[in-house]
Amino acid sequence: MSKTSPNQMPGAAATQAQRRFVFVLLDQFTMLSFACAIEPLRIANRVLGRRAYSWVLAGEGGQEAVCSNGVAFRLDMGLEEVRREDTILVCGGIDVQKATTRTLVNWLRREARRGVTMGGLCTAAYSLARAGLLDGRRATIHWENQDSFLEEFEQVKLTKSVFVIDGNRMSTAGGTASIDLMLKIIASDHGEDVANLVADQLIYASIRTDQDSQRLSIPTRIGVRHPKLSMVIQIMENNIEDPISPSELAEEVGMSTRQLERLFRRYLNRSPKRYYMELRLQKARNLLMQTDMSVINVALACGFASPSHFSKCYRAHYKTTPYRERGSQGATPLAKPRLSF
Template sequence: MSGTEKIQSMIDVVVVVLPESSIMSLASVLDPMRAANRVSGRQVFRWRLLSADGEPVILTCGIPIAVDGTFSLPLEGDVLLAIGGFNLDRHVGRRFIATLQECARHFGIVAGIESGCWLLGRSGLLNGRKATAHWEELEDFSQAFPALTVLGDRFVTDGKFWTSGGASPTFDMMLHLITQRLGSALALDVASIFVYDQTHSATDIQPVVSLGRIETRDPGLAEAIRLMERTLERPLTVSALARRLSISQRKLELLFTKGLSTSPGAYYLRLRLQVAHRLVRDSGSPIREIALRCGFDSLSAFSRAYSREYGTSPLKMRSRHRGAGATSEGGEGI
């Protein structure tokens, strides 16, 4: 198919959005298509928003989103995008999964965004394929669906089934779709509209910390933080970190003092506790397992460090958060 033929072919997209999804994920899907239409001067994308029951969807920020109808059969098109957030079990059941399974047969691309990847996993559509999820949930996602090859990439495309690990990776995924269907020049124009000057490939690893301009302003500090990310489960001493980075311990300490106004040891501990905090709130993993995954040799040491940072124990935090309505499967990933 030639580039001209691609541009002349309208892409029919169905977006299924669930309650408690992220507004950023929804925008990362819709705005690139809107911008592509604007840049092209014609409607190259046509989309419909659907919900499980045809009613408006309340996002995590509290904003209601009107939809065009109910996610039900018959349904067909070019691209089917399922956006999920918190509390999947409240919002979908067997009927939704059965509809997803049947609809997948009638779309050229089927993508799971945020906890939408869990929906594809539950449906069995990803069995034997590669997939990703938000970095906070990668291990749980892998354990829940052992028939998948789970990657830590920003987004994964395996045949017609695509999965995205968060709002920003979803924007990259949509640019990939535009490149694939409409050409790289149009994708570049769309990225430029949003002043998005650092596009990522699918296989870029999802970072625990989004460094922004630190990577160009202070690459040594960025490299140290990335090393900390990779060693959360088995944290290194500050001297070992410096050796791995081929710098002196004094220089490492100066990097953190100048760049982040803290010591490398304090930042490392805070990073481990932040990851643990998300797992305590948003996963069903046992507290002891979370402690080990975040580099704490004992539950008591983890509980003390966590309580100093957040003012309460991990168990009390989990109880409080669940009482406020959160459950384990499906995070926001913003």
């Protein structure tokens, strides 16, 4: 399959032709990410004064798909053959591993072989990666799923960008990142002025590019603007599997271990060791909930030398064991009202 330049927008050749998007709604997909993709297309049609974009809703079974907030969408089609000039956007959400069925994977592979442009919104980059369609490509996924994605798909060049376009493959980090991707597509198809008008209609004042990171900066996240504290936390986040001692962390930023202790106590009300442990346990919980990795391998990936020590620390922090945490994934959500669209 031929691969276009990473900077070339797929499907941007015929600006006067109507472009169709096939939104594939996975079980428990995120409504926000989907809505932020489809609404810019609707508004672009209004701005252009013609139906430049059309769309259909697809999914396994072809009947309906239910998103994570319980709202049901009536589907237009099942996983059938689409037109080669269509753009497939898979919409993911909660428990994307379960929603990525063998039927879906086979369909994605078949359509990819036909040269169809496709992308994954929110967690759906997992579905594309599971089908082998992101091998050797740049991609992104919601930050909460990055740890598990990296463990499973080493051949994918995962970034922390808001969205990524690599040839005829696209991915977004979820949430409002879909707006940024669609504005990029609209700008490529019809010019920056049209994209800006669409953004204005959306009251979207700051359009992000694929160079923007999906997460808030460390100072914003922790509510503290202290350069050395931010540096230490960044080092911690980059060294989860092989934790660095407090003395080494202090030396790295040019202060004593005692000064580092005081810094964490003053701004975060905990020791550096405690903060580091919480980061490691947070990653462990993500891996337990989102992968099939054994508890032992999760422990090793998060810097714990023994499963017993890992289990003890996990229970102290989350009030449950790693084994019970994994078992809780099967809990059935409360039923919510259904609406048809």
